[in-house]
Amino acid sequence: MRVVCIGAGYVGSVTGTALAANHHHTTIIDVNQEKIERLSRGECPIYEPGMETLLPTLIGKSLFATTSYDAVADADVIFIAVGTPSNPDGSADLRYIKQTAEQIGKHLSGERFTVIAMKSTVPVGTCQWVTALLADASGLTPESDFTVVSNPEFLREGFALEDVFFPDRIVIGSVHPQGLSTMRRLYQGVLDRSGYEDLCQHFSFSYDLAAPPAVYFETDTKSAELIKYASNAFLAVKISYINEIARLCEALGGNVLDVAAGMGLDSRIGPKFLQVSSGGSGSCFPKDTAELLSASEKVDSELMVVKAAVASNERMHQYVVEKLERRLNGLKGKNIGILGLTFKPDTDDARRTQASYIIGKLLEEGAQVRVHDPQGMGMFRELNPDMPITYCTDPVQTGQDADAVVLLTHWSMYQEMDWQQMAGMMRQPYLLDTRNFLDASRMRTCGFDYQGLGVAAKASPSLGVMGK
Ligand code: NAD
Ligand code: UDX
Structure with missing residues (x-):
């Protein structure tokens, strides 16, 4: 599948790399030129064990990094993994989510159905708000041309690769049939662990075939958003x-x-x-x-x-x-x-x-x-x-x-x-x-x-x- 991952931070760079390792054609987009240059050289912009060996094997093959949003036009799935820091009153500052949604909206072509998957940790109702922002910026019809699903991320820093390849659970918040089937197809490699023998030579942990596979858990969007915070x-x-x-x-x-x-x-x-x-x-x-x-x-x-x-x-x-x-x-x-x-x-x-x-x-x-x-x-x-x-x-x-x-x-x-x-x-x-x-x-x-x-x-x- 063709995947775009927006944000090259602790979540985006690891998620993008893992998707590319799962044989998806993946483009990581970030506004930070330096991070993109580092990624393009095969260097990880953050310190995360294992990334230094896995990333160089993928960059330029199934993994690409750029500051341009052009890849959005022909993506099947677009992950949003930008920061959601705190406002002074503790509430989430959604300015980067808003900027990202507007940029995606401007670049959606409408030529194919696109799933926008929210990986950033966002307050209940944000996926709904992003749907409206995307519709405004693109002129396209929500749920017909695109859908927004919640896909919260549970990785821990320091164990991020282990967590994305061997998650306890994958949570998808959506009631849209095509949104659900696209996400299932995207994660099939993680659920099957296909090609993991090769992959695991890059990891510092041992690969346990007997370990229980991830539980794939589908729910409505708001519940998925809340699962992450809870x-x-x-x-x-x-x-x-x-x-x-x-x-x-x-x-x-x-x-x-x-x-x-x-x-x-x-x-x-x-x-x-x-x-x-x-x-x-x-x-x-x-x-x-x-x-x-x-x-x-x-x-x-x-x-x-x-x-x-x-x-x-x-x-x-x-x-x-x-x-x-x-x-x-x-x-x-x-x-x-x-x-x-x-x-x-x-x-x-x-x-x-x-x-x-x-x-x-x-x-x-x-x-x-x-x-x-x-x-x-x-x-x-x-x-x-x-x-x-x-x-x-x-x-x-x-x-x-x-x-x-x-x-x-x-x-x-x-x-x-x-x-x-x-x-x-x-x-x-x-x-x-x-x-x-x-x-x-x-x-x-x-x-x-x-x-x-x-x-x-x-x-x-x-x-x-x-x-x-
Ligand atoms: P981060 O600050 O490391 O990375 C965010 C990246 O987004 C930055 O590189 C920034 O330049 C980029 N960005 C901002 N606006 C952009 C735009 N308009 N277009 C393209 N790129 C843009 O953040 P992070 O730690 O990776 O966290 C991302 C989200 O994931 C947050 O919502 C966080 O709560 C959630 N999360 C983080 C972790 C973690 O361990 N860090 C784990 C699970 C979930
Ligand atoms: C956390 C969640 O664990 C992860 O699922 C989510 O995706 C992001 O937030 P992370 O921030 O990487 O992950 O750190 P985590 O391992 O949870 O530790 C958080 C803090 O708690 C650290 O300061 C850690 O040292 C501390 N901690 C953790 C303890 O003090 N005791 C413990 O037993 C575990």
């Missing part, structure tokens, strides 16, 4: 909940790793998303929970559980700052090292991270901060240009004359670094591991006064069964 908000609630239990463990003397592992053994709860952190974050959870709350308040149906989870998540960021403050007897004049600026490992995405909140508070309290991240320092600096912090290319250097080092993101490289050298260069070798990621006894042998989160009762936390 899922992300549910996961955000789960994280806030285990983080509250971690705080309680510190107060009462339990071990949250064992509590989470024990809870996760109940198949109704499950072991995933019970991993303690300084609070969940990133480009999706904060904005999607904010939009859902904003939408629910507007119709007098406030989601109280989600509201509490958002407040609890911010409390967790603050708790980490307070824990440091207590341990160091104040933060003024203290040197703090931060390991990890991205909201999770294996991504360069530094939008709306725990680190920006926590570092901001440390600076407000008069601390000096040295930071390291293997992929995220460029974007973090771009997004926080006025933050007076020192960027270190070597993680060990964040410990220079430090009173504390805080691990915020569990990059695997932090397992391998020279911790003994770091302990030796610190003013006080206090190490706060907000992910309970490092081996406590090894850290103590290296000379650290080591603390995790929620593991007050045990000197050496056990390794629980955690989600990926």
